[in-house]
Amino acid sequence: MRLSYPGSVRIIRVPCTGKVDVLHILRCFERGADGVYVVGCREGDCHYQNGNFRARKRVEQAQQLLDRIGIGGQRVRMCNLSSSDAPLFVRFAEEMHAAVLSAGPNPVRTALESKKRAPPPSGEELNA
Amino acid sequence: MIVADKKPIEEIIAQVNDVRSVLILGCNECVTVCEAGGKKEVGVLASALRMHFLQQGREVNVGERTLERQCDTEYLEELRDSIDAYEAVVSLACGVGIQFTAERYPSKAVYPGVNTCFMGAALERGVWAERCQGCGSCILATTAAVCPVARCAKRLLNGPCGGSTAGKCEISKDVDCAWQLIVDRLKALGRLADYEKLSPIKDWSTDRAGGPRKVIREDLRS
Numbered sequence: 001m002r003l004s005y006p007g008s009v010r011i012i013r014v015p016c017t018g019k020v021d022v023l024h025i026l027r028c029f030e031r032g033a034d035g036v037y038v039v040g041c042r043e044g045d046c047h048y049q050n051g052n053f054r055a056r057k058r059v060e061q062a063q064q065l066l067d068r069i070g071i072g073g074q075r076v077r078m079c080n081l082s083s084s085d086a087p088l089f090v091r092f093a094e095e096m097h098a099a100v101l102s103a104g105p106n107p108v109r110t111a112l113e114s115k116k117r118a119p120p121p122s123g124e125e126l127n128a
Numbered sequence: 129m130i131v132a133d134k135k136p137i138e139e140i141i142a143q144v145n146d147v148r149s150v151l152i153l154g155c156n157e158c159v160t161v162c163e164a165g166g167k168k169e170v171g172v173l174a175s176a177l178r179m180h181f182l183q184q185g186r187e188v189n190v191g192e193r194t195l196e197r198q199c200d201t202e203y204l205e206e207l208r209d210s211i212d213a214y215e216a217v218v219s220l221a222c223g224v225g226i227q228f229t230a231e232r233y234p235s236k237a238v239y240p241g242v243n244t245c246f247m248g249a250a251l252e253r254g255v256w257a258e259r260c261q262g263c264g265s266c267i268l269a270t271t272a273a274v275c276p277v278a279r280c281a282k283r284l285l286n287g288p289c290g291g292s293t294a295g296k297c298e299i300s301k302d303v304d305c306a307w308q309l310i311v312d313r314l315k316a317l318g319r320l321a322d323y324e325k326l327s328p329i330k331d332w333s334t335d336r337a338g339g340p341r342k343v344i345r346e347d348l349r350s
Contacts, residue, residue, distance in 0.1 A: 023168060023171045026172060026179070029179060069176050071179060071183075111185065112182065115182075
């Protein structure tokens with residue numbers, strides 16, 4: 001089909017979305033990701049019965065936590081599709097890309113970058 | 129097990145907002161099973177706190193550690209060499225572990241990371257219910273293994289009150305009447321005659337009413 005999707009998306013493969021934990025999602029943001037979306041099988045089609053339902057719950061937990069610490073729960077999403085539905089995969093990627101653009105950069109990444117740019121502390125500050 | 133629930137992150141942030149280093153301390157026992165304070169929850173809380181502090185432009189050392197238990201001295205001693213690196217500790221153990229950690233390390237500020245709720249069992253994933261109040265004088269032998277102290281809102285020991293309707297308690301339609309459960313079980317066990325036996329007045333001095341309690345086993349003491 002040779003469809004293209006935004007180059008900002010980096011794919012991390014997991015055996016089942018049921019493997020994805022809140023911690024995995026948070027670590028992405030801690031390392032500077034602007035958004036995370038978990039793409040699982042269609043609801044009711046999970047090979048392991050309920051892996052995608054568990055993933056949805058965890059995505060919701062991550063959304064709540066990110067809202068509360070000021071990063072924004074809208075940066076995390078759960079999407080469901082059939083593995084053969086490439087056009088829908090592309091649509092999800094484009095929607096997520098747009099959502100991240102409208103949310104702006106991850107404040108953690110901005111903080112990490114400004115920390116890197118900051119001049120090293122002077123001797124006096126180190127001794128303080 | 130002892131059932132605990134997560135504390136809102138805002139409350140934890142308010143507790144440790146001024147520290148320069150904090151250890152998030154989990155426990156591998158009850159709070160791990162009820163998914164409130166195990167290794168995974170330690171990781172999630174530590175990650176959230178690190179992101180919070182980064183946004184504040186503050187450099188705070190957020191450490192992670194999970195002990196086998198926080199209610200035993202032997203395991204708490206494992207922290208001895210590393211705890212000095214931290215100004216404060218957020219313990220995700222039950223109230224027992226939190227207090228025991230603070231007793232063991234008196235110079236450290238120890239904050240609770242969970243709300244300890246009760247002694248209970250898992251009815252299904254994500255649902256826990258109280259089953260024991262630790263009254264110190266178990267009467268389950270006479271009540272067909274259903275505890276009226278923990279499960280009857282009025283702690284009645286000789287049959288239900290007038291508020292029992294269709295097997296439910298008057299406090300909520302979602303709460304079973306403990307005495308209905310007892311009668312049903314006695315019937316199923318063919319012991320309904322036991323229901324007629326009067327329970328003597330319970331000695332509540334072994335309950336919390338007698339003040340903080342201790343169990344002393346001379347056969348075990350060294």
